[in-house]
Amino acid sequence: MKRVLILNGPNLNLLGQREPTQYGHQTLADVEQLCRETGARLGLAVECLQSNHEGVLIDAIHEAGRGVKAGQVLGVVFNAGAYTHTSIALQDAIKGAEVPVIEVHISNVHAREAFRHHSWISPVAAGIVVGFGVEGYVLGIEGLARKLGYQAS
Ligand code: DQA
DSSP: OOEEEEEEOTTGGGTTTSOHHHHOSOOHHHHHHHHHHHHHHHTOEEEEEEOSOHHHHHHHHHHHHHHHHTTOEEEEEEEOGGGGGTOHHHHHHHHHHTOOEEEEESSOGGGSOGGGSOOSSGGGOSEEEESSTTHHHHHHHHHHHHHTTOOOO
């Protein structure tokens, strides 16, 4: 069974209490549980990591890239939070690690402030899911599996 990494960036540990009109009432633990259930349905093992630190996210992408090369990891479903709009280093990490990444945003970033309209992740993403609330993580996992033609063995 292959693994998928659910990677969440800064401030997503505050889900449930942070700006609920933008991000809803579900906590990060709820989201991770939803992802595990989705993985179980598709025959994928789900690993979850959240960090507020750019370097930790970069290390996790490198590690996922090694897993992809070893045939153990399918890819990453990544909500980079505000680093989406600032981090060339994350773009370089995804490119360098050659890891399939589905970019997820809970809110519709294009309906928000102009500084949220640009993403450094999008040019290197295998797909993008925006504005579906936390269901976007489910769609992200399903999209990754479909795009890569994953069949559970
Ligand atoms: C977010 C959107 C980003 O602009 C914001 O900085 C976040 C969350 C989203 O999931 O909608 O932290 O990535």
